[in-house]
Amino acid sequence: MPLPRTRFVLIETSHAGNVGAVARAMKVMGFDDLVLVRPRWPDVLGRAEARERASGATDVLARARCVATLDEALEGMTHLCATVMTPRDFGPPTRSPRAHFKLLLNQELPALDGQASEADFVQKSELAVALLFGSERYGMTNEDVYRCHVALSIPTNPTYGSLNIAAAVQLIAYDWCQALAAHGGGWGAQAPAGVPDHAPADAAQLGAMLAHWQQALVAVGFLDPAAPKKLMPRLQQLFNRAQPSVEELHILRGIARAMQDAVVGGRNR
Structure with missing residues (x-):
């Protein structure tokens, strides 16, 4: 299957240093598509703290974009992964990143969800994956989680599961990178530019x-x-x-x- 494009989306990030640290975490794993939705600082990508914490990943900051709405950030994306600390009572299924990425790349999700059809398997051969992260203080809103196909929850100490956003990005990026490598994707592989007519809407x-x-x-x-x-x-x-x-x-x-x-x-x- 063609390898998916990957985008990291930070929603209402409040600390410039965290943006730089996220850029560093992404570059270490070979990714460079970063979009910020309504960050606290409109000039966050150029702020000194962000550049210092990027520690050599300033090229990722230079390529990054700030947008006003989540719709803009998700343009072109077909598979949305929310990140949550605890499962929601309602919404998409909650899985660990490693388990979900294995299912996704093995094209086993339709059968898992009881929705298997030939069309499902054809459409899942073209993926553009967005990994969404909420604000440092509040995480993702229910409304934003409901838009996603899955809620990723990193297995942590049940008595203390609080992760810095850059640490969460690093862990999920690592699991995603390992899943891609298992399918011949190497580091930070990107999908070809052409998208067939049967590809799912973004x-x-x-x-x-x-x-x-x-x-x-x-x-x-x-x-x-x-x-x-x-x-x-x-x-x-x-x-x-x-x-x-x-x-x-x-x-x-x-x-x-x-x-x-x-x-x-x-x-x-």
Whole structure:
């Protein structure tokens, strides 16, 4: 299978030194795609503390980007891995990084989740993996975790599991690198530039489709915006498992438009 592109995404990071330390951890494992979402310091990539803690990985900082939204950070990514210290009561399955990466690269996830089909295996042959890390103080929000295909939890001392963000990046990057190496990927392997037509839609495209469906479901009275419960996160998980292609998203958005048009047409009668 073609080797996946890999992106590290830091959400609302508050310490410039941690950004530099993350860049160092990434470079040691051969990765260089780093995106920051709403960091505390807009100029964090150029701050002295970040450059000092990068310790020779300033090229990773130079390539890094700061963006305003998670959607921007996830553009082009097809498989999203949240990082959590404790399992959530709701949301994607929680696995150790090593176990999940083995399943992912062996293309065993559909069978594991009871969703196996030929289309699943074709689509999982083209991966663009995003590894998401929350703020140092609060971690990832439930909303951001719900967007992901899996929640990675590093096995730690059950009485003290607190990890510095750079340490967490180092451990997960190491396990991911080892998984890639076991599949002939070497260090920091990147996927070829060409992406076939059957490749799954990226996270931003899927998010836009779900936002459109939310509007349509409100319009037809299926979703009460005052009491949404967990309908949209459940739909997020459904489509994460399905891994729809861009063409399939166009169909789903067409259905949403038809729902909205039917409501407008009924009002105009």
